[in-house]
Amino acid sequence: MLGYAVIDVETTGFHANGTDRVVEVAVVQVDPGGAVEEEWHTLLNPHRDMGPQHIHRIRAAEAAAAPTFDQIMGHLVDRLAGRVLVAHNLPFDVRFIDAEFRRAGVRAPVVEAPGLCTMELSDQYLFADGRSLTACAQAAGISHVDAHMALADAHTAAALLRHCLRCAEPGAAWTSFYRRAASAPWLGVIPAHRTAREAHRRPVAHRTPPHQIDAASTRAVRLPLGSSIVLTGQMRYSREEYVEMAERAGFRVAERVTKKVDAVVAADPDSLSGKARRARQYGIPVISEESFGALLSQPLPT
Numbered sequence: 599m600l601g602y603a604v605i606d607v608e609t610t611g612f613h614a615n616g617t618d619r620v621v622e623v624a625v626v627q628v629d630p631g632g633a634v635e636e637e638w639h640t641l642l643n644p645h646r647d648m649g650p651q652h653i654h655r656i657r658a659a660e661a662a663a664a665p666t667f668d669q670i671m672g673h674l675v676d677r678l679a680g681r682v683l684v685a686h687n688l689p690f691d692v693r694f695i696d697a698e699f700r701r702a703g704v705r706a707p708v709v710e711a712p713g714l715c716t717m718e719l720s721d722q723y724l725f726a727d728g729r730s731l732t733a734c735a736q737a738a739g740i741s742h743v744d745a746h747m748a749l750a751d752a753h754t755a756a757a758l759l760r761h762c763l764r765c766a767e768p769g770a771a772w773t774s775f776y777r778r779a780a781s782a783p784w785l786g787v788i789p790a791h792r793t794a795r796e797a798h799r800r801p802v803a804h805r806t807p808p809h810q811i812d813a814a815s816t817r818a819v820r821l822p823l824g825s826s827i828v829l830t831g832q833m834r835y836s837r838e839e840y841v842e843m844a845e846r847a848g849f850r851v852a853e854r855v856t857k858k859v860d861a862v863v864a865a866d867p868d869s870l871s872g873k874a875r876r877a878r879q880y881g882i883p884v885i886s887e888e889s890f891g892a893l894l895s896q897p898l899p900t
Contacts, residue, residue: 610649619644624748632760647871664803679784823848831865
């Protein structure tokens, strides 16, 4: 009886079977009584733009230096096998982890494995104002700091699980889940030669905590009126709003990157998007939306 594996993922969006990817994954192992045994987490390189960075706050430069999913999946299997999977909104996390395994050509029993959703358990054992992790944690008297950081969210979900275990009636500790977890076909999911190869790679990469990131992200940029720009990434304003602001300030907005483009404006200047990569190939500067915002207020004359 191994207990639980509380998981959390940060992603580039909501479409697990589309183009969205996992950019951070965390697992907190919990014993049958609810006590934390071990934690593990890593950033992942999605080989695409980072999606809503204003939410997950993962920088593209950190993701670019991180391992890909196929390089860490053996470590992940070791932490999930034989345990009951737990997450806040479990179907979301399971869909994304399953999609990453399938992209790597591996059939893992993630969807079929027994699991508990702390969002659903909270409906039964809490009277929260909402179903979000923060709302449920507040109702249970649990401190939830660093929201949308995978390890912090996994620890909060683990604390919610512990709260629900204590609230459950004696004998209702979901013992049937343990039997099903023990029989889930995890053995041999990752071939031995692939697991051995992983052992020689850097297995994890951690993000810089938000409070340690330099807030001065605006880089000095000079662009004259009439310059052509391309937008990339999910920024604070919509594309339509940025186009309107740029054209009002005297800039031209192009759809794709060519050698005639003067700059690419990105949610993250280290963006991994195709537009940003093409701009670097052409020697075109990639600037942050903060830098571009400064230009909108004081554009240079032609």
